[in-house]
Amino acid sequence: MKAWILNPPFSKEMIKEGRCEQEVSLFQTNYPPFTMGYLAAIIRTKYDVEIIDSIAEKHSKKYICDKINLEKPKFVFVNTTTPTFDSDIDLVKNFLNLSKKTKFYIYGVHASYFSKSMKLGNRVNFIIGEPEKKAFELIGKQNVDFKDFPFPAWNLIDLMKYKIALKNKPFLIVQTSRGCPYSCSFCTAPFYYGKKYRKRDVKNVIEEIKYVKSLGVNDILFYSEIFTFDQNYVMEICREIIKQKIKISWMCNSRVDTVNLKLLKLMKKAGCWLISYGIESSNQELLNISKKNYNCELAKVAILMTKKAKILSIGHFILGLSGETKKSIKSTILYSKKIGLDFAFYYNATPFPGSDLYEEKKDEIISNWQNFEYGNNITNSKLDLNKFQSYAYRSFYINFFRIPTIYKLINVLGVNQIPNIANAGVRSLLKLRKF
Numbered sequence: 001m002k003a004w005i006l007n008p009p010f011s012k013e014m015i016k017e018g019r020c021e022q023e024v025s026l027f028q029t030n031y032p033p034f035t036m037g038y039l040a041a042i043i044r045t046k047y048d049v050e051i052i053d054s055i056a057e058k059h060s061k062k063y064i065c066d067k068i069n070l071e072k073p074k075f076v077f078v079n080t081t082t083p084t085f086d087s088d089i090d091l092v093k094n095f096l097n098l099s100k101k102t103k104f105y106i107y108g109v110h111a112s113y114f115s116k117s118m119k120l121g122n123r124v125n126f127i128i129g130e131p132e133k134k135a136f137e138l139i140g141k142q143n144v145d146f147k148d149f150p151f152p153a154w155n156l157i158d159l160m161k162y163k164i165a166l167k168n169k170p171f172l173i174v175q176t177s178r179g180c181p182y183s184c185s186f187c188t189a190p191f192y193y194g195k196k197y198r199k200r201d202v203k204n205v206i207e208e209i210k211y212v213k214s215l216g217v218n219d220i221l222f223y224s225e226i227f228t229f230d231q232n233y234v235m236e237i238c239r240e241i242i243k244q245k246i247k248i249s250w251m252c253n254s255r256v257d258t259v260n261l262k263l264l265k266l267m268k269k270a271g272c273w274l275i276s277y278g279i280e281s282s283n284q285e286l287l288n289i290s291k292k293n294y295n296c297e298l299a300k301v302a303i304l305m306t307k308k309a310k311i312l313s314i315g316h317f318i319l320g321l322s323g324e325t326k327k328s329i330k331s332t333i334l335y336s337k338k339i340g341l342d343f344a345f346y347y348n349a350t351p352f353p354g355s356d357l358y359e360e361k362k363d364e365i366i367s368n369w370q371n372f373e374y375g376n377n378i379t380n381s382k383l384d385l386n387k388f389q390s391y392a393y394r395s396f397y398i399n400f401f402r403i404p405t406i407y408k409l410i411n412v413l414g415v416n417q418i419p420n421i422a423n424a425g426v427r428s429l430l431k432l433r434k435f
């Protein structure tokens with residue numbers, strides 16, 4: 001019996017994984033769909049499953065409607081986010097007429113948040129929380145812990161569709177943990193994955209890295225809410241990679257208050273070349289109001305240590321958090337350019353359903369779901385966030401093509417990556433025109 005795991009077609013290239021629901025930005029690429037991979041790996045024990053990433057494959061809605069009309073799968077898991085939600089649900093409504101017996105399982109943070117208030121008949125089920133739970137139910141299993149999931153069914157997707165911009169090489173995602181004990185107001189991770197930190201066994205993670213390598217892929221993004229949350233755990237993973245001489249190149253995310261130089265040097269030795277930090281603001285009061293709650297002095301210390309460990313760094317900044325003023329935005333932008341980051345991303349504070357910010361701002365929202373993007377003004381804020389965001393991007397990346405930056409990138413990535421660095425740089429400069 002046929003089953004589909006579907007990422008519906010959309011007009012923009014999107015990242016759609018848990019709390020990450022955004023259009024692909026500068027130097028970014030769409031993610032290999034690991035949740036779809038998990039779902040397929042679970043379901044394929046009983047069904048003839050197909051992963052269809054229509055965004056990566058650039059399918060039209062007509063193509064996918066013709067396909068469902070022909071194949072009439074028993075059920076379809078549908079990956080949704082806030083900005084794609086209206087479009088995704090329109091498609092499901094068409095499907096309901098084209099394949100009269102198919103059931104639909106709609107998942108993602110938005111579907112989860114509104115699950116109780118949405119009704120589309122008894123063939124459409126809006127999943128609350130992580131979708132793998134429903135997939136296990138469909139094969140007759142209950143309460144399977146995240147650490148016991150099978151590896152994503154990467155053999156069911158075209159790996160060449162997902163390449164790291166700066167290297168032009170395929171990469172895969174290994175999810176080491178789920179859940180975040182922090183409560184940042186703008187983030188939906190605690191709502192979706194819960195506040196309890198759940199990690200996989202180191203041995204299991206190493207097995208998965210080997211599985212990825214067996215597919216001919218040597219680049220990994222370790223995906224977690226905070227990869228370095230448990231430093232001993234990360235050290236153990238690194239030591240195993242080094243001990244077993246696994247040649248792998250990887251990236252991860254972090255919080256600035258969860259790294260130290262010893263850890264960073266070990267991570268470098270184990271193949272880490274890029275760390276993404278959620279810095280958000282240079283203003284301590286805003287960090288406290290938004291419950292990010294780290295000592296703002298630590299950001300520059302973490303970036304300096306990352307540089308010392310010869311790892312590249314990305315800083316993520318949110319403009320327009322509660323309590324923000326023109327003055328605080330300007331100082332955050334200035335700060336982002338001064339602390340030695342290699343890349344910076346600037347987001348307008350977006351009250352995604354599932355976040356505390358949504359509860360706080362829902363009466364001020366002036367935008368429809370489609371515009372829920374980090375580049376849009378979503379609320380009736382008096383601050384012209386778009387203008388600040390444009391200024392931030394332009395003023396940060398104006399320096400990108402200067403000799404020291406290029407030299408550092410080549411130093412970390414290798415001389416053979418010069419054409420790819422140039423290519424990614426030019427493509428990103430073209431994208432900068434929209435700011």
Ligand code: SF4
Pocket residue numbers: 180181182183184187188189190225226255278292
């Ligand atoms: S630390 Fe904050 S931003 Fe990061 S995943 Fe946790 S709640 Fe979200």
